[in-house]
Amino acid sequence: MTAQHTPTPPGPVLLRAGRIITRPDQPPVELGAVLIDGDRIVAVGPTTEFEGAAGGATVMDIPAATVMPGxxxxxxxxxxxxxxxxxxxxxxxxxxxxxxxxxxxxxxxxxxxxxxxxxxxxxxxxxxxxxxxxxxxxxxxxxxxxxxxxxxxxxxxxxxxxxxxxxxxxxxxxxxxxxxxxxxxxxxxxxxxxxxxxxxxxxxxxxxxxxxxxxxxxxxxxxxxxxxxxxxxxxxxxxxxxxxxxxxxxxxxxxxxxxxxxxxxxxxxxxxxxxxxxxxxxxxxxxxxxxxxxxxxxxxxxxxxxxxxxxxxxxxxxxxxxxxxxxxxxxxxxxxxxxxxxxxxxxxxxxxxxxxxxxxxxxxxxLGLGAQIGQLTPGYRADLLVLGSNPLEDLHALADIQHVITGGRVHTPGAPSHN
Ligand SMILES: [Zn+2]
Missing domain, CATH: 3.20.20.140 (Metal-dependent hydrolases)
Structure with a gap:
């Protein structure tokens, strides 16, 4: 395996990003945060709503990144x-x-x-x-x-x-x-x-x-x-x-x-x-x-x-x-x-x-899973992408992946390997 594993911290994780796309048909949240606990999304909103509320959570600060559903x-x-x-x-x-x-x-x-x-x-x-x-x-x-x-x-x-x-x-x-x-x-x-x-x-x-x-x-x-x-x-x-x-x-x-x-x-x-x-x-x-x-x-x-x-x-x-x-x-x-x-x-x-x-x-x-995956909403599965740029401006941002979070576990891809 060439890709690296980032060990997933125990307990809740708070991602603070430059932009959160909760679902494509909603306006993105600028300076937003997502709180994850285990394999679930607990809360999503502007970072200001999370002041003090993240007690105990490991904080991941990614101010230049866009976060969207996996x-x-x-x-x-x-x-x-x-x-x-x-x-x-x-x-x-x-x-x-x-x-x-x-x-x-x-x-x-x-x-x-x-x-x-x-x-x-x-x-x-x-x-x-x-x-x-x-x-x-x-x-x-x-x-x-x-x-x-x-x-x-x-x-x-x-x-x-x-x-x-x-x-x-x-x-x-x-x-x-x-x-x-x-x-x-x-x-x-x-x-x-x-x-x-x-x-x-x-x-x-x-x-x-x-x-x-x-x-x-x-x-x-x-x-x-x-x-x-x-x-x-x-x-x-x-x-x-x-x-x-x-x-x-x-x-x-x-x-x-x-x-x-x-x-x-x-x-x-x-x-x-x-x-x-x-x-x-x-x-x-x-x-x-x-x-x-x-x-x-x-x-x-x-x-x-x-x-x-x-x-x-x-x-x-x-x-x-x-x-x-x-x-x-x-x-x-x-x-x-x-x-x-x-x-x-x-x-x-x-x-x-x-x-x-x-x-x-x-x-x-x-897939009949519209109430479980596909958007960043409390109660949904913690499947997220951390991107280096904004796919709502250029969809090639989907190839600019910094981290992939699957069921709350963080994966950091290695170099593209399909050749
Ligand atoms: Zn086929």
């Missing part, structure tokens, strides 16, 4: 090795190697300011095991939610993660199949059921990205079973048809959401956004996680970038809630650069504050 990455794969083809390592299933990958990727998340992340696909409960080590105090890391193995068709997208289900039986058999899979996930600590509704890039012999693997009826069955077990559903859907199935079945989040259609005669991928489906997604509050932002500032504008920004803006204009997730682990998707996702939203027309919300308040809401 970032939330809604879509990562901790067990994927950040190469263009993570599949061989996953298929081989060498658990010691994969455990090492999980730990180093989780450390990179923390270095990049992410204090909560949702893992949307691993194998053998690797993320649940990692989380248990963090909860036992053996490791310092972000809070992890896990989907365990994504449900997929036989030999379908990412089948090698262990989540194949065959829904070619009778209605009764299919229901039994889905219930068994959901119950197994729940028993293994799953927080969400992930369904590979469409094909994807990592499974060459599987369905193409634009094509659906599950019908609307299949998905409705999965959503109903997950709900009965108290779990939300994340639907992987690149294609417009898969997005339609997800929207009609009532999933909680749509992952990727590229409105893809079959390629044309020249092989160029089709793009088929639907007003009707967008209306359902917006009305029912399904969050969409675009995932395509890595190093976008270096993309050629005339090709991918203009289309990507136009897609984001189209979704926003149709009232769809977009939240930050970058598919870290896949195809050189870095764990410490969620800043790229936030700056991309800004480039597509979001204000600084709205772009920040996609990785804080809005992301927390999409």
């Amino acid at each position: 970032l939330i990455n809604v879509h990562v794969h901790l067990s994927f090795d950040v190469t263009t083809d993570p599949r061989p390592a996953l298929e081989a299933g060498d658990l010691a190697t994969l455990e090492h990958t999980v730990r180093s990727n989780a450390r990179a998340l923390l270095d990049g300011g992410v204090t909560t992340a949702r893992d949307l696909g691993d194998r053998d409960g690797l993320v649940a095991s990692y989380r248990a080590q963090v909860q036992a105090g053996q490791l310092l890391g972000p809070t992890m939610l896990t989907a365990r193995s994504p449900l997929t068709a036989p030999k379908g997208h990412c089948w090698f993660l262990g989540g194949e289900i065959d829904l070619n039986g009778t209605a009764v058999e299919n229901r039994r199949t889905v219930d068994a899979a959901v119950a197994r996930h729940l028993a293994g600590g799953a927080d969400v059921i992930k369904v590979m509704t469409s094909g994807g890039m990592m499974t060459p012999a599987g369905a193409p990205m634009w094509q659906s693997q599950f019908s609307e009826q299949d998905l409705a069955l999965i959503v109903a079973s997950a709900r009965e077990h108290g779990l939300p559903v994340a639907g992987h859907a690149h294609g417009a048809d898969a997005m339609a199935a997800c929207a009609k079945a009532g999933v909680n989040t749509i992952e990727h959401g590229g409105w893809l259609a079959p390629p044309d005669a020249d092989g160029a991928m089709g793009y088929a956004p639907s007003e009707e489906i967008a209306e359902i997604i917006a009305r029912t509050g399904i969050a969409v996680v675009p995932t395509r932002a890595r190093e976008w500032e270096t993309w050629p504008p005339e090709a991918r970038l203009d289309l990507q920004l136009a897609k984001l803006a189209w979704n926003d204009q149709h009232g769809i809630r977009l939240v930050a997730g970058n598919d870290a682990g896949v195809g050189q998707g870095y764990f410490d650069t969620l800043v790229d996702t936030v700056t991309q939203f800004h480039a597509a027309g979001w204000t600084h504050a709205r772009a920040l919300a996609t990785a804080t308040t809005e992301a927390a809401h999409a």
Whole structure:
């Protein structure tokens, strides 16, 4: 491990900063303070309100810094090795190697300011095991939610993660199949059921990205079973048809959401956004996680970038809630650069504050954790970033991290390590 640990002082800690962003849609508190006790935020306000009230607290004076809520990455794969083809390592299933990958990727998340992340696909409960080590105090890391193995068709997208289900039986058999899979996930600590509704890039012999693997009826069955077990559903859907199935079945989040259609005669991928489906997604509050932002500032504008920004803006204009997730682990998707996702939203027309919300308040809401994380409010979890500059003026401040506080414990990142 290259990053340093700053020992967390016992007892309450009072941070006195130049500026506190309690939540992006509120004006920041200039010369503000946050009082933390254990893993909770106790009080937030102007420093003057804390004169004498901090008796016994260790004081951290950071007058040049901006303090804001820790970032939330809604879509990562901790067990994927950040190469263009993570599949061989996953298929081989060498658990010691994969455990090492999980730990180093989780450390990179923390270095990049992410204090909560949702893992949307691993194998053998690797993320649940990692989380248990963090909860036992053996490791310092972000809070992890896990989907365990994504449900997929036989030999379908990412089948090698262990989540194949065959829904070619009778209605009764299919229901039994889905219930068994959901119950197994729940028993293994799953927080969400992930369904590979469409094909994807990592499974060459599987369905193409634009094509659906599950019908609307299949998905409705999965959503109903997950709900009965108290779990939300994340639907992987690149294609417009898969997005339609997800929207009609009532999933909680749509992952990727590229409105893809079959390629044309020249092989160029089709793009088929639907007003009707967008209306359902917006009305029912399904969050969409675009995932395509890595190093976008270096993309050629005339090709991918203009289309990507136009897609984001189209979704926003149709009232769809977009939240930050970058598919870290896949195809050189870095764990410490969620800043790229936030700056991309800004480039597509979001204000600084709205772009920040996609990785804080809005992301927390999409995960059903809006009353626990994503803002600096008394009673919320003590997940904070200490930045060298103000992200409400320049979002690249998210890469100027001095400290990351996760559940009240202070982490000081080392140099960026993704090269
Ligand atoms: Zn993914």
